[in-house]
Amino acid sequence: NLPEQYLKRIPFYHQILSELALKNEAYVSSRYLAGFFNVDETQIRKDISLTGYKGKPKYGYSVQGLKEAIEAYLGINYHNTAVLFGAGKLGTALIEYEGLADYGLEIIAVFDNNPVKIGSPVGHFNILSPSALPRVIRSFDIGIAILTVPKTAAQEVCDQVTAMGIKAIWNFAPLQLSVGMDVILRNENLAAGAALLSYYLKKSNHR
Amino acid sequence: NLPEQYLKRIPFYHQILSELALKNEAYVSSRYLAGFFNVDETQIRKDISLTGYKGKPKYGYSVQGLKEAIEAYLGINYHNTAVLFGAGKLGTALIEYEGLADYGLEIIAVFDNNPVKIGSPVGHFNILSPSALPRVIRSFDIGIAILTVPKTAAQEVCDQVTAMGIKAIWNFAPLQLSVGMDVILRNENLAAGAALLSYYLKKSNHR
């Protein structure tokens, strides 16, 4: 399997390529890309080679060509449909974030078990009760469930959605969910970013 | 330097230990911890050994002892003060997230350049104008600036805060910021999580 460090970089390459495409730049060099990251040119070329896309000697990589190769490689030109559970602070921020669609993730329904919230609008959705999930799953092919529910509810919701056949979970609750072997699980621990910053600050004796 | 993959795991160990401490569990084994992660016991023991903490043969690791060793190792028992720029959807969710304090990050002031927002409350803060930053910096030792501003404003805000002597940036805007050699930068690309899920879904042919 590909190391996550590599996969983490690819979306950033894609971002830079999108910006260059908007400026009608035709080509980009690995040196230009290396200038953005703390990696050297050979690492950039190695990363790109995994997508199978080749540059043109003396010119570099075609901006449009490489962008499309990355999209195909990451599978972001397939449209993954997602449902989101937990229309709270973080869930609402994610629902209204246009950036997710750029990476092939389209939220098509939002669920929350708070009776006060059910039926009220968030973004361009009306919040649904979790009991409506079977109806939504019958009408759409749902690839991913995004969990922005409290820690105490996360495992229960995870079991609910995987029992309905959803095969990928993007979990924001700060705990390790247990899922079957056939389910793809990605834990996002936003607080880990804070811990890493604390660690590096401590190490560099900025204290 | 430590591989990020290792550092990413440590906050999760800390979470599990916090839960065990609440349940008054005295000891925990590396086998128990391995059950939560997709890593084997030797990897758990290797990760823990980096903090210098030792287990007790036959018993395992003292829950309290290991928790404190991780806190000291990550530096999360030092209190890092942070300022946040961009009191929008994501910024507001982060301001109200108690989990950040668990990892040693305390937001002490919130800035936004939208005149409508300046002076209004968010969480237990009143939103300040960026022009108030010098006053805040004179009264507090600010370790970290959290950037939840739009992509177009991020580099300018980054330059503003590093010029004032702030040494660490936690950037949520989807672009690569350029900072001096003495500044610690962590980019959080939430959309990368979506891209990785798309990639793994495509690979496992769930389509």
Ligand SMILES: NC(=O)c1ccc[n+]([C@@H]2O[C@H](COP(=O)([O-])OP(=O)(O)OC[C@H]3O[C@@H](n4cnc5c(N)ncnc54)[C@H](O)[C@@H]3O)[C@@H](O)[C@H]2O)c1
């Ligand atoms: N706010 C942040 O910045 C942030 C950052 C990192 C992680 N997190 C984590 O993300 C999760 C959400 O955080 P938040 O700040 O948005 O919390 P929140 O309390 O604002 O929102 C949680 C929502 O989940 C709903 N909910 C609870 N149980 C449910 C269930 N069984 N089914 C459907 N909906 C349910 C609640 O009604 C509420 O609307 C938490 O686990 C938190 O630890 C939040």
Ligand SMILES: NC(=O)c1ccc[n+]([C@@H]2O[C@H](COP(=O)([O-])OP(=O)(O)OC[C@H]3O[C@@H](n4cnc5c(N)ncnc54)[C@H](O)[C@@H]3O)[C@@H](O)[C@H]2O)c1
């Ligand atoms: N919403 C999400 O879930 C999400 C997810 C991933 C990344 N992001 C990124 O995080 C950033 C914030 O996203 P959002 O959805 O909260 O946007 P938003 O528009 O809701 O909030 C941005 C805030 O920044 C303020 N601002 C603009 N320029 C500023 C400046 N120079 N100084 C101080 N404040 C300034 C605006 O007034 C606004 O309040 C964006 O870069 C976005 O791409 C957001």
